[in-house]
Amino acid sequence: xxxxxxxxxxKTIATQGSLDIDIEGVCYDSKKCSQNFVFVAIRGLSEDGNxxxxxxxxxxxxxxxSDRPVEESFKGRVYVRVDDTRKALSIISNEFYKWPSERIxxxxxxxxxxxxxxTYFLKQIFENSGKRIGLIGTLGAQFENMNRxxxxxxxxxxxxxxxxxxxxxxxxxxxxxxVSSQGVDMGRIDHITFREGIxxxxxxxxxxxxxxxxxxxxxxxxxxxxxxxxxxxxxxxIYGERFLSEAGDQAARIISYGSGDEVEVKLRNIVYNSDSxxxxxxxxxxxxxxxxxxxxxxxxxxxxxxxxxxLQEGIEFESIYESVxxxxxxxxxxxxxxxxxxxxxxxxxxxxxxxxxNVLSALRKSCKGRLITVFGAGGDRDRDKRSxxxxxxxxxxxxxxxxxxxxxxxxxxxxxxDILKGVSKTNKEYKxxxxxxxxxxxxxxxxxKNDIILVAGKGHEIWQSIKGVNHPFDEKxxxxxLAEEKFGINK
Numbered sequence: 001x002x003x004x005x006x007x008x009x010x011k012t013i014a015t016q017g018s019l020d021i022d023i024e025g026v027c028y029d030s031k032k033c034s035q036n037f038v039f040v041a042i043r044g045l046s047e048d049g050n051x052x053x054x055x056x057x058x059x060x061x062x063x064x065x066s067d068r069p070v071e072e073s074f075k076g077r078v079y080v081r082v083d084d085t086r087k088a089l090s091i092i093s094n095e096f097y098k099w100p101s102e103r104i105x106x107x108x109x110x111x112x113x114x115x116x117x118x119t120y121f122l123k124q125i126f127e128n129s130g131k132r133i134g135l136i137g138t139l140g141a142q143f144e145n146m147n148r149x150x151x152x153x154x155x156x157x158x159x160x161x162x163x164x165x166x167x168x169x170x171x172x173x174x175x176x177x178x179v180s181s182q183g184v185d186m187g188r189i190d191h192i193t194f195r196e197g198i199x200x201x202x203x204x205x206x207x208x209x210x211x212x213x214x215x216x217x218x219x220x221x222x223x224x225x226x227x228x229x230x231x232x233x234x235x236x237x238i239y240g241e242r243f244l245s246e247a248g249d250q251a252a253r254i255i256s257y258g259s260g261d262e263v264e265v266k267l268r269n270i271v272y273n274s275d276s277x278x279x280x281x282x283x284x285x286x287x288x289x290x291x292x293x294x295x296x297x298x299x300x301x302x303x304x305x306x307x308x309x310x311l312q313e314g315i316e317f318e319s320i321y322e323s324v325x326x327x328x329x330x331x332x333x334x335x336x337x338x339x340x341x342x343x344x345x346x347x348x349x350x351x352x353x354x355x356x357x358n359v360l361s362a363l364r365k366s367c368k369g370r371l372i373t374v375f376g377a378g379g380d381r382d383r384d385k386r387s388x389x390x391x392x393x394x395x396x397x398x399x400x401x402x403x404x405x406x407x408x409x410x411x412x413x414x415x416x417x418d419i420l421k422g423v424s425k426t427n428k429e430y431k432x433x434x435x436x437x438x439x440x441x442x443x444x445x446x447x448x449k450n451d452i453i454l455v456a457g458k459g460h461e462i463w464q465s466i467k468g469v470n471h472p473f474d475e476k477x478x479x480x481x482l483a484e485e486k487f488g489i490n491k
Contacts, residue, residue: 111200154183332459349459379410390422
């Protein structure tokens with residue numbers, strides 16, 4: 001594709017050399033550059049792509065896009081200086097892959113908690129109705145036989161456009177994707193045409209990046225204000241209610257849902273059975289009744305958002321009803337590990353105050369014995385939430401075992417100290433075991449008949465990040481092994 005066309009919509013400050021050259025690929029990672037590629041030097045949180053221009057050229061890049069003046073060593077190279085390389089990457093990627101979101105109906109889901117579950121439920125509902133739908137998010141990039149791991153929940157703009165293009169080529173009608181606040185703030189979704197959007201909730205998280213809740217909300221709001229056909233907004237959240245009050249004459253139709261009377265779709269008649277939950281959605285003068293085997297009120301909200309999008313897309317009620325009745329939970333979300341009736345172990349990704357509260361509330365309703373929680377907090381992330389998490393877990397559990405999560409480059413003991421500031425506010429029993437494997441072992445050793453052990457924080461992850469190295473750590477396999485060790489089961 002012609003470079004001049006690729007950069008025609010970018011805000012260009014200066015150029016060097018002829019832009020009338022053919023480009024065979026786009027890259028922002030110099031390691032992935034090849035012959036006749038254009039390299040876009042974006043700035044990350046810890047790295048500056050301008051440092052790797054020489055590497056990209058050595059790999060075969062024939063053109064450079066940067067926000068800096070051309071260096072002496074690159075005189076004679078085709079060079080495009082722009083005001084913002086992230087915006088440029090998004091524009092160039094969209095042009096190079098020929099606007100794939102114009103051909104696929106892209107559904108975006110944003111919120112602190114519930115993004116992964118909502119996208120996963122949507123995918124199942126659509127597939128069960130015969131629709132061909134892809135998924136991009138925490139679980140990777142998935143479409144039928146395609147399944148790829150992703151580094152970020154919302155990938156870089158180039159990666160998103162490439163995935164959308166590939167799914168379009170393979171015949172996808174829809175793609176549902178998680179929209180993270182960082183992804184919005186860093187311009188990764190700027191040139192995607194979203195047909196629908198879902199707002200699940202907004203609670204404290206990611207303040208290591210956004211610094212304040214106001215900036216966090218502003219990032220979410222930016223996505224919700226992008227042109228779409230319609231939005232589904234959970235009003236039973238103060239930020240959902242705030243957005244609805246600020247939406248004004250927004251072009252997209254907004255469907256609010258929740259437990260109050262002021263919403264367009266009313267959530268009613270929630271009944272918790274031993275192995276299922278019944279609930280109703282009141283839409284105008286119609287009552288739609290559902291039953292699901294998913295646990296927890298938070299999941300009812302996630303499912304409700306997915307149902308409303310499916311209805312708007314014309315999927316028949318009968319098909320949605322049957323899908324909701326047999327929905328599978330997300331791997332690592334309220335995932336039960338079989339211990340053959342001795343006690344129950346649940347693995348969950350909950351790593352925010354709100355997420356832990358929701359999961360513990362759901363488990364408390366079904367717990368006939370003691371509730372034992374093994375948890376930690378991620379390193380190099382929002383420190384302020386750690387003590388809040390500690391207090392919540394200590395209050396809601398009979399025993400809490402504080403341990404390491406993904407410490408990353410941070411000292412695990414310092415993370416635990418932050419958590420204990422909240423734990424110490426209660427008089428509940430607790431233990432500190434820094435080694436996560438040994439902490440899980442301790443939880444299982446303490447477990448008695450009818451107890452529930454919640455292992456929280458990592459969920460679907462099968463590794464533990466310590467000082468830049470991802471060490472294998474599959475909690476499901478670990479639990480099975482330790483339960484086998486204690487009771488001789490699963491042999």
